[in-house]
Amino acid sequence: MAYDDEQARRSRVVVETPNSRREVTQTESVRNDRGGISGATVGIIVVVAIALITIVVLFLMNGQSTDTTNTNLAEQQPAAQQPVIVQQPAQQQQPPVIIQQPAPAAQPPVVINQPAPAGGSAPVNNSNDGAVQTAIDKKISDDPNLSSLGITATVLDGKVTVTGTVKSEALKSQIDRMLRTIKGVKQVDNQIVVMS
Numbered sequence: 001m002a003y004d005d006e007q008a009r010r011s012r013v014v015v016e017t018p019n020s021r022r023e024v025t026q027t028e029s030v031r032n033d034r035g036g037i038s039g040a041t042v043g044i045i046v047v048v049a050i051a052l053i054t055i056v057v058l059f060l061m062n063g064q065s066t067d068t069t070n071t072n073l074a075e076q077q078p079a080a081q082q083p084v085i086v087q088q089p090a091q092q093q094q095p096p097v098i099i100q101q102p103a104p105a106a107q108p109p110v111v112i113n114q115p116a117p118a119g120g121s122a123p124v125n126n127s128n129d130g131a132v133q134t135a136i137d138k139k140i141s142d143d144p145n146l147s148s149l150g151i152t153a154t155v156l157d158g159k160v161t162v163t164g165t166v167k168s169e170a171l172k173s174q175i176d177r178m179l180r181t182i183k184g185v186k187q188v189d190n191q192i193v194v195m196s
Contacts, residue, residue, distance in 0.1 A: 129155045132184040136160065139178060151175060151192065158186035165193045 009028045014021070133155045140146045140153065149171075151164035160179050166172050172192045179188045 128158065128184050132158065132160070132182060135182050135184070136179065139182065143178075145171070146175065146178075153179065155185075158184060159189060160185050160187070161189040161191060163191045165195045167195060169194050 011026050011028070013024045013026060015024055016022075133153070136153045136155065140151055149164055149166060151162060151166075153160055153162045162175060162179060166175070172190065172194055175192060176188055176190045179185055179190075
């Protein structure tokens with residue numbers, strides 16, 4: 001939108017000639033054309049431009065935030081529980097030791113092969129470990145106080161390593177005493193943590 005400023009200029013000119021004298025009045029109109037855009041129009045264009053830039057920036061930030069949120073959620077979700085099978089090369093034929101934990105029905109047992117002895121020539125008494133493991137698992141599963149705790153026991157050459165968490169020191173001691181009464185247990189490594 002253009003608007004015009006118009007100014008009028010009057011001038012008086014006296015013309016003298018040898019025969020006459022005359023006064024001439026001249027009127028001149030001066031027109032100022034600013035060439036197009038008013039101040040209000042410029043202001044509106046600036047406000048609209050700022051609003052558009054703000055919307056674009058917010059849209060881009062929202063897109064990045066959604067990607068980050070989805071990534072964080074994917075990392076926090078537990079991975080599908082797969083069986084853990086650890087196999088180590090053995091120098092002698094040894095039967096695998098199967099360790100069973102009280103766990104949800106969807107989780108299969110963990111199978112671990114026993115490591116070969118360091119010297120390689122010493123005989124290993126593996127036949128007794130399976131029987132000891134079975135006896136320990138039976139004792140834990142038959143006791144209603146222990147079966148719900150998720151206690152794990154492993155046997156290697158008569159040494160029992162027991163892990164898990166319990167609510168009292170007395171319960172930890174009870175498990176230790178119970179393991180020592182089982183025939184074939186030579187040593188107990190009680191790594192149970194007491195959580196109050």
